[in-house]
Amino acid sequence: MLPFLLATLLLAAAPAAALADECGSRATARTAAEFGEAVSRLAPAVVTLRVLRPPRADDEVPGLYAMSGLPLPGGADGREPALERSFSSGFVIGADGWIVSTAHAVYRAQQAFVELADGRQLPARVVGSDLRNDVALLKVQVSGLPVADIAADVQLCAGDALAALGSPFGFERTVTSGVVSAPLRQLPGVHAAPLIQTDVALNPGSSGGPLFDTQGRVVGMSSMIYSDTGIYVGVSFAVPIARVLKVAAALRQGRYPQREMGIVTQPLTAPLAEAFGLADSHGVLVANVRAGSAAALSGLRPGDVVLGAGGAAVDDEAALEDAVAAAPGGVVRLQVWRGRSRHVVAVRTMAGSEPSGGPPQREAEGPERRLGLGIASAAATQQMPAGVYVERAAGSGLLAGLEPGDRITAVNGTDVTTPDAFDAALDAARDRDVVALLVWRNRAPLYIAVRRIAR
Incomplete structure (x- = not known):
């Protein structure tokens, strides 16, 4: 798992009123529950992922630092490069060998291996990864695998009981449980889409494992923690499963990394909306525009509020990212609030420069x-x-x-x-x-x- 430092980072929650109304009317239990039966149903679909790769510097992924690797020195004769072994978790989404995990788990992977619940260890191909959403798609050459029960349309509420399955510190199929702390939490500059915040314990090796409800339905994928030490201190985050599946489908079709504009955004809070003269907080605030980027060349400015893209409303960075990726011909028309009035800015996007998986994975070279x-x-x-x-x-x-x-x-x-x-x-x-x-x-x-x- 990859923890991160957020000492001065603005955290924005999803609109509270609508969630409170819907959650308050639900008749479902939102207290700690027995997860035994749920675990037994889900566990066969959970895998342990082991990766061999060059050691990483802490600053290779902006805002994040490595936790899962075991750096080892190279030999004195130089015949083998220095490598590290890292471990994480994943789960099966396709019976014919399709598996999801986190993107940081396979970053710069030279070789990847998946250990199935039945003990088989198989080489895995990293089909693709998206670091902004922290989702990776892997493929193993096997069929008939048990598939995780996915609940992409479940509305989570604060207090709902959830549990995680993973391999913290290499202890495979470890179960930790807790509750939803906030159904959706935006981490500006760290993650593209809002995340599920919980108090479910995650530690190095947990990331990529399923976050699931008392019925054994997967609602998210464990991703990261909030910590200044790298050890769990009570706050963890998971990628919503709907987002995981959407990114995985795009990776399978070869559509990531997606196109980019060259901007840094943050959620538009109610006080910021008031300051910019907007009646509500629907939109995404542009905090910075990279010099020479597509956004800069198109005239986008810091302080602009993106209200829509391609005719669709934009409420968060993930929606904006999706609109940019889907723009025909790489040109996206943004509805922008600037100077207390609406404008239209056409941006011709550029190919994404974010690394998706590092160097090519090693092919077999004969007996070891x-x-x-x-x-x-x-x-x-x-x-x-x-x-x-x-x-x-x-x-x-x-x-x-x-x-x-x-x-x-x-x-x-x-x-x-x-x-x-x-x-x-x-x-x-x-x-x-x-x-x-x-x-x-x-x-x-x-x-x-x-x-x-x-x-």
């Missing part, structure tokens, strides 16, 4: 040597306790959780004390997809199952 592990020479470790020492980890070894400094003492029950013995044991198990390594780490033994992957 030594499970992707760099092993110290026998001469370098002759004065140390017997075993084979890991100098660097990549490939299937990294994916399984091997770390530099690990001491391997057995392969599938065969003792190994030298690199040659390690190679011989692996060769004897060459027909096995999974090998069990007995590893000593921090003076304690543990077995690690390593599933071979193609390089």
Whole structure:
């Protein structure tokens, strides 16, 4: 999961009056409830996502910093680049292998793998991702998967009981529960669409998992937390499931990243609407216009309030983004409030420059040597306790959780004390997809199952 700092960020909630009227008239329970049956129905559709990628700098995604990665140094001989292993969550939306997760989970992914509820681990192709909405679409080559029960039309109300399924800190299929804190919350400059705010605990690895109601229906996808430490402190956010499905459908058709105008917007609050001479707060306020952008060339200015686009009303940044993406010929006609009067500004949009997935994913390159592990020479470790020492980890070894400094003492029950013995044991198990390594780490033994992957 990717937490973020919002110490000075303006948070805007959805119009309260309409929500209060509708929610107040509902007869549904809005208290903590038993989620056991709901979890049992949904769990088969939840997956764990593991990604290998270059380590990320904290400032690579504006306003966000990485939490899910495990950065590891490269080998001294330079044969393998430094990589990190990260984990997150996802869920199945198509029985023929379509899975959704968060975009930050697959950012710059070189290889991605999905572990299904039945234990199968499959290579996954990142079909596309949209960082502004934090949605990614993945595909695995399998059919007959259990599909999550989606509730795209459910009206959420403050106090509604919800739960999340995910893999915080790698603890797979962990359930946390809470309530809706605010049905829709806009995070200006951080996320395109309004998010569901809850007090459901999320931690690194939770993102991409389903947020669901007491009936097991998915209403959102866990995305991020509000924190200045990177650890959950009581406020979390999820992408509404209707938005997830809309972006996923566009990604499947190759329509993201979408076109852009080059503006920064924020919600129009009632006091701001009054200050700009508007009767209500329907619209999106332009806070900044990037120099040389399509918006700047078209004459759009900071302080303009976008009321509509292409003939449709615009109430939030997501609606504006959708109108820009759907504009025929890349030209969108905006209805703008400026100087206490209405204007029409035609903007010829530009192709989006936001990264959608990083470098191409690696293709198979033949058999993997030594499970992707760099092993110290026998001469370098002759004065140390017997075993084979890991100098660097990549490939299937990294994916399984091997770390530099690990001491391997057995392969599938065969003792190994030298690199040659390690190679011989692996060769004897060459027909096995999974090998069990007995590893000593921090003076304690543990077995690690390593599933071979193609390089």
